[in-house]
Amino acid sequence: MKKLLVFILFIFQLSFSQNIGLYSQFNGRYDFTFVGNTLNPAENSFQAAPSIFTTSSASLSLNTGDNIEAAYLYWAGCGTGDFDVKLNGTDITATRTFSNILDQGIIFNFFSAFADVTAQVQATGNGVYTLSDLDVNSFINHHFQNRTNFAGWALIVVYKNTALPLNQLNVYDGMQVVSVLQNYLDVPLNALNVIDNVDAKIGFLAWEGDSGIANNESLRINGNILSNPPLNPANNAFNSTNSVTGSNQLYNMDLDIYNIQNNINVGDTSALIQLTSFQDYVMVNAIVTKLNSQLPDARITFTNSAPTCNSRELTLNYTITNFNSTADLLANTPITFYADGVVIGSAFTQNIIPIDGSESGTITLTIPASIPLQFNLIAAVDDTGNGTGIYNEISESNNTFTLPIRLLVSPEFNIPNNIQSCNLGLTRAIFDFSAYEESIKVNTTDEVTFYETESDANAEINPILILSNYEAVTTPKTIWVRIENTDGCYSITSFQLNSYNCPPIVYNAVSPNGDGLNDVFYIAGLRDIFLNFKLEVYNRWGRLIWTGDNNKPDWDGSVNHAIGEDKSPGATYYYILYLNDENYPNPLNGYLYLKR
Template identity: 75%
Template sequence: MKKSLVFFVFFLQFSFSQNIGLYSQFNGRYDFTFVGNTLNPVENSFQTTPAVLTSSSATLALTTNDVIESAYLYWAGCGTGDFNVKLNGTDVLATRTFSNTLTQGQSFNFFSAFANVTTQVQATGNGTYTLSDLDVSSFLPLHAQNRTNFAGWALIVVYKNTSLPLNQLNVYDGLQVVSQLQNNLDVTLNALNVIDNVDAKIGFLAWEGDSGIQVNETLRINGNIISNPPLNPANNAFNGTNSITNSNQLYNMDLDIYNIQNNINVGDTSALIQLTSGQDYVMINAIVTKLNSQLPDARITFPAPTLSCNVRQLQINYIVTNNNATASLPANTPITFYADNVVIGSAFTQNVIPIDGLETGTITVTIPTNIPLQFNLIANVDDTGNGTGIVNEISDTNNLFSLPIQLLASPNFNPLDDIVSCNLGFTKGIFDFSEYEGSVKTNSGHLSTFYNSEIDALNFTNQILLLNNFEALQTPKKIWVRIDDQQNGCYSLTTFDLLTKNCEPIVYNAVSPDNDGQNDFFFIEGLRDIFINFKLEIYNRWGRLLWTGNNNKPDWNGYSENTMGNNEAASGTYYYILYLNDPDYPKPLNGYLYLRR
C-alpha cells in the first residue's frame, strides 16, 4: 500500500509549503465551477509500473446565460516542475509557482503552477479543454518508491449570471500539506463577509489524495466535519473524486465542492478549515468560497486640487463609488477628510448610490497652519471622524484615498538695508545695488529681479537691468525686488529705499580767471543745488572781506566786491569761509585758495 514506507520512518519526514491566502475576490451575481482531469491512468497506489500521461481532457458546460468572468489554470505534479504547458494547443507559461518538498530519508519534490487564462477560455467558451505537454516522466522512478508519482490540471472558472443572487466569491491559493507526520492542517480563510449563509459553498483543489487510504482523514469547517456522501465520505475527503461530474476516477487529485450553509454563520468574517490525515499525503492548492453577500462597497477618490500660492484653502472635488458591490450604498454615509492625521472637514453622501453607481461632491477645507507645506491629503468614506464607520461593507480596507500635497508658498528672502549715496543735487544720487541680486535670496535657485514700482514687479515689466550704476533722479526712492521660485510659480516682493545725504563738498582751491576754460572760477563740487542755503565768504590775507556768495550768485571769478576802482584781485593767497547752513554740518568749513593771473 502507498506510504507504508512513510509509516515506518515518519520520524524522518519533513515537508515545506506556501500558506493558503486570498488571491482574488468577486462581488456580484457570481458563481464558480471546476474543470480538470488527472494525468494518472490509474491511482498510483495500484500501479505495478509507474506511469503518468502528458495530456488529458475535460469538458466545460456552462448554461446559456452564464458569462465567463475569470479562468485560472492550475497544474501540478511530482518533481521540481514543468512550467510551460499547452491548453488546447496554445502555449501557457506559469506566472506563479508553488513548491513542496517531502523529506523521508531522501527528498521528494512536488510543484504546482498557475496562469490566468481568462482571455482564452472566454474566447473558447463551452467545450473540451485539453492540457498537454506536462511532462514529469524524469521524476517517476524516484516518486514511484513511495507511490507519489502523479500529475494533473484544473480550471477554476468564475462566471456571472443575472439570475444568480448577489454573492461574494473568494479564490484562495497556495500549497499546504496534511500528511502522516503533519496529521493536521489549519487554514484560516480571511476577508469573508457572511450576510446570508443560504446556499453557501466551498470548493477544494487538492493533489495526491488516494481513495484506498482513509486513516483519520477528515475535513472540517469551523470545527464541523463536512462530507458529500457517497462521493466524499466523512472519513475520506480526498479520495480522487470530482463532485462536479460525480466521478471517482480523478486519480490522485480532487475537485470537490461542499455545501456549508449550516457550517458558517451570518456575521462571520473568517472560516477555519481543518484537515487531518493519519497516512495519506494530501496537498491543498486552491480553495474557493461562495457566500450570499448583499453589501455595498464604498470607495472614494479625488483629483489633485488646484493650488494657489500662499493659499491654505483647498477645494476637493471627490467621487464616491459603489463598484464591485452587491447592494446599494445608503445616503448619509459619512466622509471625513484629513491632512495627515488631523481632521480638516467632513461630508455625507447625498443619495443612495446603486451598485456600480457613483456620486460627486465638493468640499472646501482649510489646512491648519501647524500642518507643514508637504502632507498627505486623505479622504475616508464611511468614517465618522475617528476611523470607524456606520455601514456594513464588503471591505473596509478600500475606503481610504490619499494624495501627497505640496502647498505652494512664496519663497523666503533676506531683508535688504536701505542704500545711502551722496546727494548730487536736488536729492539725485547714483547707486550700486548689484550685490543685492544674490544676497536677497535664501535659495540660489530662485530668481531675483528689480523694479521701479510695485505694478512693474507684479507684472514682470520694465525690469531694472543696470544695478551697479543706477541713477535716482529724486530720493527717497523705493526699489521693488521680486524673488521667484520658478519650480512652483510663486514669488515674493520686498523693497529697500535709495536715500541721499549731503556729503561734505570738495573744494578745488586753485583759480586762474584767464578765460581759458580751466579753473576760471572758484569751484566747490557738491555745493550748489545741495546746500541750498549756503553762504561763501572770500577774504584776503589781511582779513578783509572781498566777496560774498550764495546759491543765487555765480562762482567767484577773482573780482572784489568791496574795492574802489580796479576790482581785480591780485594774484596771491586768499581765504574762504563756507557756511553750509545744514544740520549735519553746524560748523563752517574754511581754508585757503590761490589766485593766479
C-alpha cells in the same frame, strides 16, 4: 500502503509549504466551476512502472447567460517545476508559483504554478481545453520511490449570470500539506460576509490524493465533516475525483465542490477548514467559497484642486463608489475628512448608490493653523467622525483614501536695509544693491528680482537689470523686491534709496587762461547739492572781493565787491564757504591760489 511504508522507514521527516490566503474576491451575481485533468495515466499507487503524459484535455460547459468573469489556470507536478506550458496552443508562463519540499532523508520537490488566462477563456468560451508541454518526466523516477509522481492542471472559472442571487465569491490559494508527517491541518478562511447560507458551497483544488488510501482522511468546515458519497466519502475526502464531471479517475488530483449550507452561519466573517490524514500525502492548492451576501461596499477617492499660495482652504472633488458590492449604499452615508488624524470636515451621500454605481461631490475644507504645512489628508466614507460606521459592508478595510498634502506659502525673507549714497545733485545718486540678491532670501533656491514700482513687482514685469550701478534720478526712491519660491509663491518687500550731502572737495588752484584746466575755482560736490551755500573770497589784506552762491558762476578771478580793477591779480587768496546745512554747521575755509 505507500505512505504507511514511508512513515515506517523514515521517522524524521519535514515538509515545507506556503499558507493559503485570499487571492481574489467577487461580489455580485457570481458562481464558479472547475475544469481540469490529470496527466497521470493511472493512480501512482497502482503503477507498475512510472509513466506520465505531457498533454491532457477537459471541457468547459457553461449555461446560457453565464458570462465568464475570471479564469485562473493552475498546474502542478512533482519536481522543481515546469513554469512554461501551452493552453490550447497558446504559450503560458507562470506569474505566481508555489512549492513544497518533503524531506525524509531524501528530498522530494513539488511545485504549483498560476497564470490568469481570463482573456483567453473569455474568447474561447465553452469547449475543449488542452494543456500541453507540462513535462515532469525527468522527476518521475525519483518520485516513484515514494509513489508521489504526478502532474495535472485545473481552471477555476468564475462566471456571472443575472439570474443568480447576490453572492460573495472568494478565491484562496497557496500550498499547504496534510500527510503522515502532519496529520492535522487548519486553514482559516477570512474576509467572509455571510448574510444567507442558502446554496453556500466550497470547492477544493488539491494534488496527489489517492483513492486507495483512506486512513483517517477527513475534511471539515467549522468542525463539521464534509462528504459527498459515493464520490467523496467522509473518510477519503481527497480520492482523485471531480465533482463537476462526477469522475473518479482524476488520478492524483481533486476538483471537489461541497454544499455547506448547514455548516456556516449567517453573520460569519470567517470559516475554519480542517483536514486530517494519517497516511495520504495531500497538497491543497486552492479553495473557492460562494456565499450569499447582500452588503454594500463604500469606497472613496478624491482629488485636490490646484493649491493656492497662503491659503488654508482646500477644495476636494470626491467620488463615493459602491463597486463589487451586493447591495445598494443608502443615502446619508456619513463621510469624514481628517488632517493628520484631526477631523476637519464632514459630508453625506446625497442619493442611493446602486451596485457598481458612484456619486460625486465637492467640499471646501479649512485646515486649522495647528496642522503643519505638510500632512496626510484622509477621507473616510461610512465614518461618523470617530472611525466607526453605521453599515455592515463587504469590506470594512477599504473605506479610506489618503493623499499627502503640502500647503503653499510665500517664502520667508530677510528684511533689507535702506541704502544711502552721496547726492550727485538735485538728490540724484548712484547705488549698488547687487549683494541684496543673495542676502534677502532665506532659501537658496528662491529667486529675487528688483522693480521700480510695486505693481511691476506683482506683475513680474520690467525688472531692474543693473544692480551694481543703479542711478536714482531723484531720492528718496523705493525699490520693490519680489522673492519667489519653486512653488510659484512670492513675497514682496522694499527698501529705500536715500541720498545725503557728502562733504564737498575743494580744488584750490585757479588759472583763468582759457585752456580749460582750472579756469575757475572748482568745488566738487557743491552745486545743486548744498542749494543755499554762500562762498566768500578775500584778498591778502582781508578785503572781501567776491561772493557767490548756487545761482552764480564759479569764481574766475573777477572782482564783484571792491572798487577799482574788475580782475584780481595773481596772488594767494582766502575763502570762506558757508554750506548752510544742518549737518555742516561750521563753514569751510582755506587758501586758494590764483595764477595769471
